[in-house]
Amino acid sequence: MGLYEKIYNVMNESEGLEKNLVVGSEKNSYKAVGESEVLNMLKPLFKKHKLIIFPVDGDITEQNSVFDTSYKGEVTTKTRNVTQLKVNFKIVDIESGESEIIIGFGNGADSQDKGSGKAFTYAYKTALSKTFMLFSGEDTDNTHSDDINPKTEPPKEPKKWIMTQAQQNKITVLAQKKDVSLKTKGQDWTGKKSSVEWVEVDYMKVLAELMKLEDKK
Numbered sequence: 392m393g394l395y396e397k398i399y400n401v402m403n404e405s406e407g408l409e410k411n412l413v414v415g416s417e418k419n420s421y422k423a424v425g426e427s428e429v430l431n432m433l434k435p436l437f438k439k440h441k442l443i444i445f446p447v448d449g450d451i452t453e454q455n456s457v458f459d460t461s462y463k464g465e466v467t468t469k470t471r472n473v474t475q476l477k478v479n480f481k482i483v484d485i486e487s488g489e490s491e492i493i494i495g496f497g498n499g500a501d502s503q504d505k506g507s508g509k510a511f512t513y514a515y516k517t518a519l520s521k522t523f524m525l526f527s528g529e530d531t532d533n534t535h536s537d538d539i540n541p542k543t544e545p546p547k548e549p550k551k552w553i554m555t556q557a558q559q560n561k562i563t564v565l566a567q568k569k570d571v572s573l574k575t576k577g578q579d580w581t582g583k584k585s586s587v588e589w590v591e592v593d594y595m596k597v598l599a600e601l602m603k604l605e606d607k608k
Contacts, residue, residue: 394489397440398482402523405432426512429519441485447492449478449514451507474499474506478514482522493518562597569604 408429410422437443452475460467476497483490495518499509519525 392440393487394442394482394484394491397442397484398491398522400440401433401436401442404436405523405525408432408520408525424516424520424525426516429516429525432525433519433523442482443485444480444482444519446511446515447479447481449476451476451510453506472501472503472506474501474510476507476510476514478511478518480515480518493522495519495521562601565598565601568606569601570606571601571604 408424410424454473454475456471456473458469458471460469476495476499478495478497480493480495481490482493495514495516497510497513497515497517499506499511499513501509
């Protein structure tokens with residue numbers, strides 16, 4: 392039995408893995424397959440068919456960025472490190488000596504020194520899952536991150552601002568000129584008090600409506 396037949400047998404005897412691991416928190420969270428699930432699935436089959444796998448070489452890229460965050464008026468400087476890895480793994484049939492190279496890609500983001508470890512873990516998982524077709528039920532890799540399990544956010548209120556005294560005076564004078572009682576129509580047009588918060592479009596609407604009316608005789 393050659394290497395490729397053994398790879399086929401491992402593929403045939405393994406089962407699909409669901410993405411049950413939740414990585415991150417809140418809106419930045421996503422589902423993934425844990426490394427232990429992949430290894431627990433494949434290790435017995437590798438032992439059965441006398442296969443071994445190990446990294447032989449790869450390429451690494453580091454990206455570092457510094458940014459400020461603000462919370463309750465306090466500004467904090469943070470560092471984000473992203474490690475990108477391309478790793479070549481060799482699968483060897485210890486009986487025949489045949490071998491094959493498979494490639495895994497992985498990114499790892501961390502504010503300290505764990506980025507490379509995260510990237511290597513992801514590269515290892517992707518190399519194994521793609522080679523042995525360990526499909527999962529939800530193909531999140533084919534979906535934009537913002538569209539995975541979207542969370543419903545409450546509708547945002549329109550931007551508000553305080554009406555200036557000059558604007559209040561303008562409406563008051565115009566209402567008197569048009570013989571309009573702000574007391575009776577104030578609920579729809581100018582609000583209850585001059586200190587109330589106004590939406591800009593409402594002010595412009597009130598102004599436009601008043602301008603349509605004829606002046607009092």
